[in-house]
Structures are given as C-alpha cells and as structure tokens.
Amino acid sequence: MPFYPIIQAPYCIGRTVVHNFPANNWEKFRIIDRYVNVTYLDKGIWKSETIQKIKSGQSLGFSKNDLGFDNSNESPILLSLSDYIIQNSEHLRIPDISLDATYYPVHRGSIKLISDYTSTSYQGEIIPFPSTGSFLSFPSFIQKGMGIENYMLLLNIENEPSKRKEKVYFFEANTRNLMGSIDVFSNYLNLIDLDQFCFDSEDLPIILCKKMSFVPLFFSTEKKGKFMSLEHTHPPASFAVHGERFLIQKYIKNFWFEELKI
Amino acid sequence: MIRNLNKTLNKFSLFFQPITKKPYSSSSKISDLFFWRVDENWRTYFDLLNIVSIMGGSSKKAEIIFFDQNGFLLFTEEINLNGLSKKTLDIAYLLGKNNIGSSISFGTFAIFHLSTPEIIFNSNSYLSDRGYVSYKYRSSNLRKYVHGNYDAVAKGENSLKMLTGSSFFKRKYNLQYSLERNSSYEIVLINSTSRNQKMTLDLSNGIDSKPIFSTFELPIRALKISKLSNLDKNSHLSIKSNMTMSRPIVFSYRKNDFDVFHG
Numbered sequence: 001m002p003f004y005p006i007i008q009a010p011y012c013i014g015r016t017v018v019h020n021f022p023a024n025n026w027e028k029f030r031i032i033d034r035y036v037n038v039t040y041l042d043k044g045i046w047k048s049e050t051i052q053k054i055k056s057g058q059s060l061g062f063s064k065n066d067l068g069f070d071n072s073n074e075s076p077i078l079l080s081l082s083d084y085i086i087q088n089s090e091h092l093r094i095p096d097i098s099l100d101a102t103y104y105p106v107h108r109g110s111i112k113l114i115s116d117y118t119s120t121s122y123q124g125e126i127i128p129f130p131s132t133g134s135f136l137s138f139p140s141f142i143q144k145g146m147g148i149e150n151y152m153l154l155l156n157i158e159n160e161p162s163k164r165k166e167k168v169y170f171f172e173a174n175t176r177n178l179m180g181s182i183d184v185f186s187n188y189l190n191l192i193d194l195d196q197f198c199f200d201s202e203d204l205p206i207i208l209c210k211k212m213s214f215v216p217l218f219f220s221t222e223k224k225g226k227f228m229s230l231e232h233t234h235p236p237a238s239f240a241v242h243g244e245r246f247l248i249q250k251y252i253k254n255f256w257f258e259e260l261k262i
Numbered sequence: 263m264i265r266n267l268n269k270t271l272n273k274f275s276l277f278f279q280p281i282t283k284k285p286y287s288s289s290s291k292i293s294d295l296f297f298w299r300v301d302e303n304w305r306t307y308f309d310l311l312n313i314v315s316i317m318g319g320s321s322k323k324a325e326i327i328f329f330d331q332n333g334f335l336l337f338t339e340e341i342n343l344n345g346l347s348k349k350t351l352d353i354a355y356l357l358g359k360n361n362i363g364s365s366i367s368f369g370t371f372a373i374f375h376l377s378t379p380e381i382i383f384n385s386n387s388y389l390s391d392r393g394y395v396s397y398k399y400r401s402s403n404l405r406k407y408v409h410g411n412y413d414a415v416a417k418g419e420n421s422l423k424m425l426t427g428s429s430f431f432k433r434k435y436n437l438q439y440s441l442e443r444n445s446s447y448e449i450v451l452i453n454s455t456s457r458n459q460k461m462t463l464d465l466s467n468g469i470d471s472k473p474i475f476s477t478f479e480l481p482i483r484a485l486k487i488s489k490l491s492n493l494d495k496n497s498h499l500s501i502k503s504n505m506t507m508s509r510p511i512v513f514s515y516r517k518n519d520f521d522v523f524h525g
Contacts, residue, residue: 248385
C-alpha cells in the first residue's frame, strides 16, 4: 500500500509524479489503465477519492494547488494508484488501497520540490507507520556557508487519523550533548529549521524520537531556492546486509536510547 | 492464490539470482561503488561516518579504494576517523595527493571499515557502507546529496568480490521517472556484478515502444555516463541487462543548476 506524498519546503512548491508502469519486467504487474487517488485528513477522518485516470505507461504529476488544496492546509496529501475508482470514501483508518506493485524495488513516485529557479527530487514512497514505532537517524547533510539554509522534513503517516504530539531530540554524537528538542505531530509533515541547533560542520547529529516513526527528508538551499538539495537518510538497518538486519536495527536503537537516556 | 504463487516464484528467482550475493567470508566488509567526478565543473565529496562506533563498536580507521572509469584500481588510502564526528572527504584532494592527474575525471570508490561490530557477527550479517556522496557544480556552494544504493563490493582478507547478482535471462529496469521535454540528463551505470554486462538503454514514451537509444558493453566495475540532451518529448527510460537490478544514478540539468538522485 505505497502512498506518494506531496511535500513542501521554504521557497518551493511540492509536485509528485506517479507512474503507471512497473520498475522491472520480472515481477507481476498488470499492464492496465489505472486511477490516481488522493487521500487526506479532514476533521479527524481519512478521506479518499479518485482524481484522474492514468493510462498504462503514463506518468502524471500533481501539486497541492492542482488538487484544490491551498498551501495553508495542514493535512498530508497522499497520492496512490488503484485498479478501481474510489468515490469520496471516509475512513477511521487509512484506507488500504491495494496495488500489485513490485518489491524490487518498491513501486515509487518522483517526489519533487520546485522553486522559481530549479528543482530537486527523490524517488520514494511512504507506507503508514505503526503508532508504536520509533525513530533514529544520523544525518550528515547540514551544510555551512553564506546564504545556505538547512531544514528537516519529518513526515509521519499512521493508520489512525489522530494528531499525536511527541518530542524529537537532537544530540551531537561525539559529546552526547543535547542540542535541542522540538514538538512534532503524527499525520503531518513537520518542518524543522536545523540551523537553530548550531551543529558544527563536522558534527554528526543524532536525531531520535521514542514514540513516533518518520520518513526523514533533508532539504538544503542556497540563496533562497536558487540552488537546492533533497535527500533522505536510511534507517539504521541499512548499515548491514543479509542476516537479521532488523535485530541490528533494534540493537542500535536500544543502544542509543540508553546511551542518551531518552 | 495467483498472488501467492507469484510471490513464491519471486522468492525462488531471488534465491538463485539474488539482488546481492553473499561475500566469501563472514569478516568481509561491504561497500557501494560510489560514483566520483572531478573536473573544472565538478567536485565530489563523501560524508564518512564511523558506522562501527554508531553500532556500539570501536573503530579508528577506514579504507578508501579508488577505481577509474574502466574499473581498474587507482590507489588505496587509509583514513583516520575522529570518534563519532563525520569526516567530509574531498575526492579532488585525495586524487591530487595520490598523483592522479586531470586525464582521469571520473570513476568509482569504495569505503571499507576496518573492524566489525559484535552485533554484525551475532546477526549473521555483514557491515555495509552505503553512505552519502555529494556533488558541487560550477559556482554553487551547495552540495547535492545522493545516498548509496547498492551493496556492490565486498573486501575479504586479500580480495574483492563483486556482489550484485547476474540473472540467467535479460532483465529490464524501468526508471520510474518522467524525463522532461527540453531537459538534459546524464545516466550513470556501474557494473557491480562479477561479469561483463551488455547493457541496452531504451528511451521511449511508453514501456513497450521499440526505439533503442544505445547498447554498450560494461566491463566488471566499469561505469558509463550516457548523455540525453534536450529531449524533444517527455520520455521514460528502461535499462536491459543481466544485472538483477540495474539502478542508475541520474543527473538532471535545469538552467544553471543540476539535481542528482538514484533511479
């Protein structure tokens, strides 16, 4: 059940492109016309509806404005593909919009930020997190220099349509110094100014939350949108290949949660 | 039932033709083959993290191995780590220090950490660096990041082993991205399998269309940059080879700026 979020960041609009063709030719994916749907939160309820047919082999892109949402709307805006039309459905859990998509890799969309000057993107998707999840990231993306700004976009989507509040902590890895903390919300794209924490250029930040999971996106810009960079960190399991990777992830999380006494 | 059968067939296929093969030895370390480019327009950097210490172990050094565009070894260098601080490696500086002249302007490198945390052994796993490369273009001070995506190469006691699987049959990798009209792109493909690969790039506006963009042979560890200039219509790209997954790195150009991402 992959969703493709439309994101936003300072000096940019978000535009997400969905693709009705598979990433490979050896896993099953029916070559048929499909439907693009939008899922969003409205007054504490998940709502979904089909917005457009997408032909086999076609790519279609959408911004918030294309879908009639203004930029002040705080709901996450999630695109998806389905074999069937969804007519204005309402849900107390995020709808399971099934798609026989590839696993190697997972069927992905192109998630873009576009300024007046340039654009940046990553290939991704989001699958709703369990509300029992946690988060640990070691991002090295903070850049220093005249006119450079650094932001983190923490995107959380959960099945339940509630807006929980949790705290995210920012530590410096070498000294274990707490550089700051900030409130974040579930089912929300949390925009965080990373420059406020005053990390040095060779510091490794440790960013963690014990009670919420996120897709962590890092956005840097020079000269207010003239140049931009967007990338995400991998979860700690990516430090290992083969074997019991998720035991390793659990171990790393426990190690740092204990070490930092959070 | 058909869905389950399909999943079973995929598992069967992955068992015999895995995306990533296992190294020879349990103490082997793994790295992506990261793409570097250095010339009058480009600088490349790597954020070296002490991933052994992040995993609760202890490490003071890592090793970086450089290859040219044809996959031939250029040099190896040990890098001292500074606790858990990140170390930003300036690839141009390392090339200059090792007397690599401007005649070689792109290639790959691999990062191997010199110790293995206990948890890796205990989990029958292997330590892998798929970290973050960044590129700086022309006058911009901003580096554009892209993460490693392959567990491409393993280093044992005295040997390297390429880990990306080869398939019995040709496989297509369809880049799930719409290449835009009037834009230019560079598609970077690296052969991280243990045999030469014949690769075909097919540019079309539909996955079943016929026109072939180019076919080329890619030796082991070699890379090729394919340029797509000023496309006359929105297009899709597919890559056919015996690699179990031939994901490219894509550079896209817009006005005076560029973007980079993994396909």
